Amino acid sequence: MNRTDAVPFCGLPPLPGEAGWNTSPLLAGVLLAGLLIGWRLAADRRPLLAGWAVLAAALVSPLCSLAVALFSVRVGQHLLIMLVAAPLLAAAFRTRLAGPGALALSAALLAVALWFWHLPAPYALTFTSDIAWWAMHATLLGAAALFWAGVTRAPRADAALLSGLATAAQMGALGAFLTFAPRPLFAPHALTTLPWGLTPLEDQQLGGLLMWVPGGIAFAALALLALARALRAAPEQMEA
Template structure:
């Protein structure tokens, strides 16, 4: 049976709808890799750009490109692996895809761009606010639904803007955090709170908010649309919060060490 065959989405036959960039909603066992030529070309060009940045801003420890390239690999897996296909069926898998981009790939990619002028001049507050605004924007029902259109424009705007803003934010923490640990603590705390609030709203919403994840799409995976949304909210709420708690602890410890000599 072909993925999506016989399914309906919002009361319309799925076959009559445009197919999203990641393909139609798969049934269990049918999710596959995304090998779209434009995606593969973009990933290859991005890897070359990271290598160029490593040469432009060499690390004296000789590890300039190692961690950023690992981050790019995580990003590639988020966009090209079966997670891409599964995210069409399940909101919780779309959230997983986003968490891989903003909490796993972005901190590693930030090591390649933390010396750029944009990061040096922005401080921590501006990238934190920019990231928060985009995260809430793309999880509003209207913009979220637009990412499932066949032209893929909104899909790439979503992932490109989230990856850019999260990398900018993490780069700001890496660059300014050691010298301004309290600012890093405030930035991390604000980010943890806004992600937690968004996750909680999704978890405790009384109804499913995303029509693209209709019952015919989620039930083959054992979830009602509301259960799928609740799981996605919990994923955003808990892992994101735990990571930023670690950043907060590191920032507070650094601030206390820097303040200790002055208090003696």
């Protein structure tokens, strides 16, 4: 759908008490097909199941419907995908990036995807184009999973830490920009936030704060965890 009167993939913006589950057969089919493919390819199926459950919850639960009404919920949905589902899925596969250059590239891809889909025009497009909606979630999930695969299995601990902290910083910068913007930037929410007790600007500020503080801290914490694991593994590799 690419018309100005198109219904968003997750439905029309709900009023309080009306948010519902996403019962799209297409979404259910894609999630099931992805799980079956992952089941055959995963080296560890436990994080695969956990990550896929989180991804399904983010896209099928009322979060999907609420994200049509509130920018802050859409940000929360994206953080759930990038900070919970993506690391779990990365842990399910034994993908290893070639070196610091590849790790830096994965961090750059994640930054591009994050900033691009939170610019006003591309963001608005996801409300009128199903293709854009799918592209947004696929690129955010794919870029984040690739990034976490690189960070958690980087051959050099300093490269993993640097990439993680740089990603935390750029996410914090985007969150700060959205928090301190003097006016609302996202046209799809111009008339959808008031029933929820928020002005469009307050909703945008809340979303920016979620991205800036919890999002940035979580990225930095996961990067430090990856560093700790790499340092613990270093003596074992030297002994071997």
